[in-house]
Amino acid sequence: MSAPSARTVQACTACGMIDGISATRTPMTVAVRLTSLHRRRLREVWRSAGWPAQDIVEAELLAMGLLERQHDAAGRCTLRVTDAGIQTLAESAALNRAARSDHETLVEQVAQAMVREGRIAWRGLSLRARVVTGEVEGWQMAMPDVFSVRHTSVAAYLQPVVHEIKVRRADLLADLRRPAKRAAYLDMAGAVxxxxxxGIGRADEVPPECGVMEMRAGVLETLRPAPVRALPHEAGLPFAVWMALARATPVPMPESEQRRLGEDLSTLPDDLPDQA
Structure with a gap:
Protein backbone atom coordinates (compact mmCIF):
# COMPACT_ATOMS: atom_id res chain seq x y z
CA MET A 1 0.00 0.00 0.00
CA SER A 2 1.43 3.34 -1.03
CA ALA A 3 2.06 6.04 1.52
CA PRO A 4 -0.47 8.87 1.57
CA SER A 5 0.54 12.11 -0.09
CA ALA A 6 1.26 15.23 1.91
CA ARG A 7 -2.09 16.70 0.81
CA THR A 8 -3.88 13.51 1.89
CA VAL A 9 -2.11 13.55 5.25
CA GLN A 10 -3.07 17.19 5.72
CA ALA A 11 -6.69 16.56 4.80
CA CYS A 12 -6.96 13.40 6.88
CA THR A 13 -5.26 15.08 9.81
CA ALA A 14 -7.86 17.80 9.66
CA CYS A 15 -10.60 15.20 10.00
CA GLY A 16 -8.59 13.27 12.58
CA MET A 17 -7.82 10.08 10.59
CA ILE A 18 -4.84 8.69 8.65
CA ASP A 19 -5.37 5.22 7.21
CA GLY A 20 -8.08 4.61 9.76
CA ILE A 21 -5.83 5.62 12.66
CA SER A 22 -6.77 8.63 14.71
CA ALA A 23 -4.36 11.51 14.10
CA THR A 24 -5.75 13.67 16.87
CA ARG A 25 -3.23 14.12 19.66
CA THR A 26 -4.39 14.24 23.22
CA PRO A 27 -3.28 17.56 24.70
CA MET A 28 -0.56 17.12 27.31
CA THR A 29 -0.68 19.09 30.53
CA VAL A 30 2.84 19.99 31.58
CA ALA A 31 3.36 21.47 35.03
CA VAL A 32 5.70 24.45 34.79
CA ARG A 33 7.03 25.97 37.99
CA LEU A 34 6.95 29.75 38.01
CA THR A 35 10.48 31.02 38.66
CA SER A 36 12.09 34.41 39.09
CA LEU A 37 13.12 34.22 35.42
CA HIS A 38 9.46 33.91 34.39
CA ARG A 39 8.47 36.81 36.64
CA ARG A 40 11.24 38.98 35.23
CA ARG A 41 10.16 38.26 31.65
CA LEU A 42 6.55 38.96 32.59
CA ARG A 43 7.57 42.39 33.92
CA GLU A 44 9.59 43.07 30.76
CA VAL A 45 6.62 42.29 28.53
CA TRP A 46 4.34 44.41 30.74
CA ARG A 47 6.64 47.42 30.31
CA SER A 48 7.35 46.90 26.61
CA ALA A 49 5.57 46.89 23.26
CA GLY A 50 5.30 43.12 23.54
CA TRP A 51 7.53 41.95 20.70
CA PRO A 52 8.02 38.18 21.04
CA ALA A 53 11.39 36.63 21.83
CA GLN A 54 10.24 33.14 20.85
CA ASP A 55 12.33 31.34 23.45
CA ILE A 56 11.44 28.65 25.96
CA VAL A 57 10.65 31.13 28.76
CA GLU A 58 8.10 32.83 26.53
CA ALA A 59 6.66 29.47 25.50
CA GLU A 60 6.20 28.46 29.13
CA LEU A 61 4.50 31.75 29.99
CA LEU A 62 2.15 31.24 27.05
CA ALA A 63 1.45 27.68 28.19
CA MET A 64 0.70 28.91 31.72
CA GLY A 65 -1.77 31.44 30.35
CA LEU A 66 0.16 34.42 31.71
CA LEU A 67 0.86 35.73 28.20
CA GLU A 68 -1.22 35.61 25.05
CA ARG A 69 -0.46 36.32 21.40
CA GLN A 70 -2.20 39.03 19.41
CA HIS A 71 -2.06 39.77 15.68
CA ASP A 72 -2.70 43.15 14.12
CA ALA A 73 -4.21 43.85 10.71
CA ALA A 74 -0.79 43.43 9.07
CA GLY A 75 -0.34 40.01 10.64
CA ARG A 76 2.33 41.13 13.11
CA CYS A 77 2.42 39.14 16.33
CA THR A 78 2.81 40.79 19.72
CA LEU A 79 2.45 39.56 23.27
CA ARG A 80 -0.01 40.76 25.87
CA VAL A 81 -0.04 40.06 29.59
CA THR A 82 -3.28 38.32 30.48
CA ASP A 83 -5.43 39.01 33.53
CA ALA A 84 -3.81 35.98 35.18
CA GLY A 85 -0.40 37.46 34.36
CA ILE A 86 -1.37 40.79 35.90
CA GLN A 87 -2.47 38.95 39.05
CA THR A 88 0.90 37.16 39.13
CA LEU A 89 2.73 40.49 38.79
CA ALA A 90 0.73 41.97 41.67
CA GLU A 91 1.38 38.94 43.90
CA SER A 92 5.09 39.03 43.06
CA ALA A 93 5.28 42.73 43.94
CA ALA A 94 3.53 42.09 47.27
CA LEU A 95 5.96 39.27 48.11
CA ASN A 96 8.94 41.46 47.24
CA ARG A 97 7.65 44.28 49.45
CA ALA A 98 7.12 41.85 52.32
CA ALA A 99 10.62 40.41 51.87
CA ARG A 100 12.15 43.90 51.82
CA SER A 101 10.23 44.78 54.96
CA ASP A 102 11.47 41.65 56.76
CA HIS A 103 15.00 42.32 55.54
CA GLU A 104 14.97 45.95 56.65
CA THR A 105 13.60 44.95 60.05
CA LEU A 106 16.41 42.45 60.62
CA VAL A 107 19.02 44.93 59.35
CA GLU A 108 17.78 47.47 61.89
CA GLN A 109 17.87 44.89 64.70
CA VAL A 110 21.46 43.92 63.89
CA ALA A 111 22.56 47.55 63.59
CA GLN A 112 21.01 48.42 66.95
CA ALA A 113 22.65 45.36 68.51
CA MET A 114 26.04 46.61 67.31
CA VAL A 115 25.37 50.07 68.75
CA ARG A 116 24.39 48.58 72.10
CA GLU A 117 27.70 46.72 72.11
CA GLY A 118 29.49 50.06 71.92
CA ARG A 119 30.25 49.93 68.21
CA ILE A 120 29.62 52.55 65.53
CA ALA A 121 27.39 51.09 62.83
CA TRP A 122 26.28 52.12 59.35
CA ARG A 123 23.57 50.78 57.08
CA GLY A 124 23.49 50.75 53.29
CA LEU A 125 27.05 51.87 52.64
CA SER A 126 28.45 51.66 49.12
CA LEU A 127 32.11 50.72 49.49
CA ARG A 128 34.87 50.01 47.00
CA ALA A 129 37.02 46.95 47.61
CA ARG A 130 40.04 45.40 45.93
CA VAL A 131 39.26 41.87 44.74
CA VAL A 132 41.63 39.30 43.26
CA THR A 133 40.01 36.78 40.91
CA GLY A 134 42.53 34.20 39.83
CA GLU A 135 45.48 36.27 38.68
CA VAL A 136 43.40 39.35 37.90
CA GLU A 137 43.13 42.13 40.46
CA GLY A 138 40.42 44.74 40.23
CA TRP A 139 37.95 46.93 42.10
CA GLN A 140 34.42 45.98 43.01
CA MET A 141 31.62 47.92 44.64
CA ALA A 142 29.96 46.24 47.61
CA MET A 143 27.01 47.25 49.78
CA PRO A 144 27.15 45.55 53.19
CA ASP A 145 23.86 45.53 55.05
CA VAL A 146 25.58 46.55 58.30
CA PHE A 147 29.17 47.77 58.66
CA SER A 148 30.49 48.50 62.13
CA VAL A 149 33.71 49.36 63.95
CA ARG A 150 34.63 49.62 67.61
CA HIS A 151 34.39 53.05 69.21
CA THR A 152 38.10 53.50 69.83
CA SER A 153 40.96 55.94 69.34
CA VAL A 154 43.45 53.21 68.40
CA ALA A 155 43.45 52.09 64.76
CA ALA A 156 44.54 48.56 65.66
CA TYR A 157 41.44 48.12 67.85
CA LEU A 158 38.84 49.05 65.21
CA GLN A 159 37.81 45.46 64.45
CA PRO A 160 35.62 46.30 61.41
CA VAL A 161 32.83 43.77 60.85
CA VAL A 162 30.40 43.26 57.97
CA HIS A 163 27.01 41.71 58.72
CA GLU A 164 25.19 40.33 55.67
CA ILE A 165 21.47 39.83 56.33
CA LYS A 166 19.41 37.10 54.67
CA VAL A 167 15.70 36.50 55.25
CA ARG A 168 14.96 34.16 52.33
CA ARG A 169 16.68 30.91 51.46
CA ALA A 170 16.75 31.67 47.74
CA ASP A 171 18.66 34.89 48.43
CA LEU A 172 21.07 33.05 50.71
CA LEU A 173 21.85 30.37 48.12
CA ALA A 174 22.30 32.98 45.39
CA ASP A 175 24.67 34.95 47.62
CA LEU A 176 26.75 31.88 48.47
CA ARG A 177 27.43 31.43 44.75
CA ARG A 178 29.18 34.83 44.62
CA PRO A 179 32.71 34.40 46.01
CA ALA A 180 33.76 37.81 44.65
CA LYS A 181 31.21 39.49 46.92
CA ARG A 182 32.62 37.75 50.00
CA ALA A 183 36.14 38.64 48.88
CA ALA A 184 35.10 42.29 48.70
CA TYR A 185 33.69 42.15 52.23
CA LEU A 186 36.86 40.48 53.53
CA ASP A 187 38.94 43.25 51.95
CA MET A 188 37.11 45.96 53.88
CA ALA A 189 36.50 44.15 57.18
CA GLY A 190 38.35 41.89 59.56
CA ALA A 191 35.30 39.64 59.97
CA VAL A 192 32.20 38.81 57.92
CA GLY A 199 15.08 28.29 59.51
CA ILE A 200 16.40 29.47 56.13
CA GLY A 201 19.83 27.85 56.30
CA ARG A 202 22.47 25.97 58.25
CA ALA A 203 25.83 27.14 59.48
CA ASP A 204 27.67 24.45 57.49
CA GLU A 205 26.26 25.89 54.24
CA VAL A 206 28.14 29.16 54.76
CA PRO A 207 31.86 29.21 53.82
CA PRO A 208 34.19 28.78 56.81
CA GLU A 209 35.78 32.21 56.37
CA CYS A 210 32.48 33.73 57.54
CA GLY A 211 30.64 33.59 60.83
CA VAL A 212 26.96 32.70 61.12
CA MET A 213 24.26 34.12 63.38
CA GLU A 214 20.54 33.40 63.45
CA MET A 215 17.64 35.46 64.69
CA ARG A 216 15.57 33.24 66.97
CA ALA A 217 12.51 34.63 68.73
CA GLY A 218 13.93 38.14 68.52
CA VAL A 219 17.34 37.15 69.90
CA LEU A 220 20.56 36.99 67.85
CA GLU A 221 22.30 33.68 68.47
CA THR A 222 25.79 32.85 67.24
CA LEU A 223 25.88 29.55 65.36
CA ARG A 224 29.54 29.91 64.41
CA PRO A 225 31.91 32.73 65.37
CA ALA A 226 33.59 34.58 62.54
CA PRO A 227 37.36 34.25 62.10
CA VAL A 228 38.90 37.64 62.91
CA ARG A 229 41.77 38.97 60.80
CA ALA A 230 43.90 42.05 61.21
CA LEU A 231 43.70 44.33 58.18
CA PRO A 232 47.03 45.40 56.65
CA HIS A 233 46.27 49.12 56.83
CA GLU A 234 48.08 51.63 59.02
CA ALA A 235 44.85 53.57 59.55
CA GLY A 236 42.93 50.40 60.39
CA LEU A 237 40.75 50.60 57.26
CA PRO A 238 41.32 51.15 53.54
CA PHE A 239 41.38 54.84 52.65
CA ALA A 240 38.34 54.45 50.37
CA VAL A 241 36.34 53.03 53.29
CA TRP A 242 37.31 55.95 55.54
CA MET A 243 36.14 58.40 52.87
CA ALA A 244 32.80 56.58 52.55
CA LEU A 245 32.34 56.62 56.33
CA ALA A 246 33.10 60.35 56.41
CA ARG A 247 30.21 60.98 54.01
CA ALA A 248 27.76 58.63 55.75
CA THR A 249 25.65 58.98 58.89
CA PRO A 250 26.03 56.25 61.51
CA VAL A 251 23.10 54.50 63.14
CA PRO A 252 21.95 56.63 66.09
CA MET A 253 22.07 55.36 69.63
CA PRO A 254 18.69 54.14 70.94
CA GLU A 255 16.61 57.00 72.30
CA SER A 256 16.71 55.67 75.86
CA GLU A 257 20.52 55.80 75.89
CA GLN A 258 20.97 59.29 74.40
CA ARG A 259 21.78 62.24 76.64
CA ARG A 260 20.82 65.86 76.11
CA LEU A 261 23.40 68.63 76.10
CA GLY A 262 24.16 69.65 79.69
CA GLU A 263 22.57 66.57 81.24
CA ASP A 264 24.23 65.22 84.38
CA LEU A 265 26.56 62.41 83.24
CA SER A 266 26.52 60.90 86.71
CA THR A 267 23.12 59.47 85.84
CA LEU A 268 24.58 57.30 83.08
CA PRO A 269 23.92 53.59 83.65
CA ASP A 270 26.81 51.53 84.94
CA ASP A 271 26.42 48.77 82.37
CA LEU A 272 27.42 50.74 79.26
CA PRO A 273 30.07 48.85 77.26
CA ASP A 274 33.70 49.75 77.76
CA GLN A 275 35.31 51.67 74.91
CA ALA A 276 39.02 51.45 74.28
Missing part, protein backbone atom coordinates in the same frame (compact mmCIF):
# COMPACT_ATOMS: atom_id res chain seq x y z
CA UNK A 193 29.05 37.43 59.53
CA UNK A 194 25.95 36.08 57.81
CA UNK A 195 22.82 36.79 59.84
CA UNK A 196 20.00 34.43 58.88
CA UNK A 197 16.31 34.55 59.58
CA UNK A 198 15.27 31.49 61.53
Missing amino acids: VYVLAE
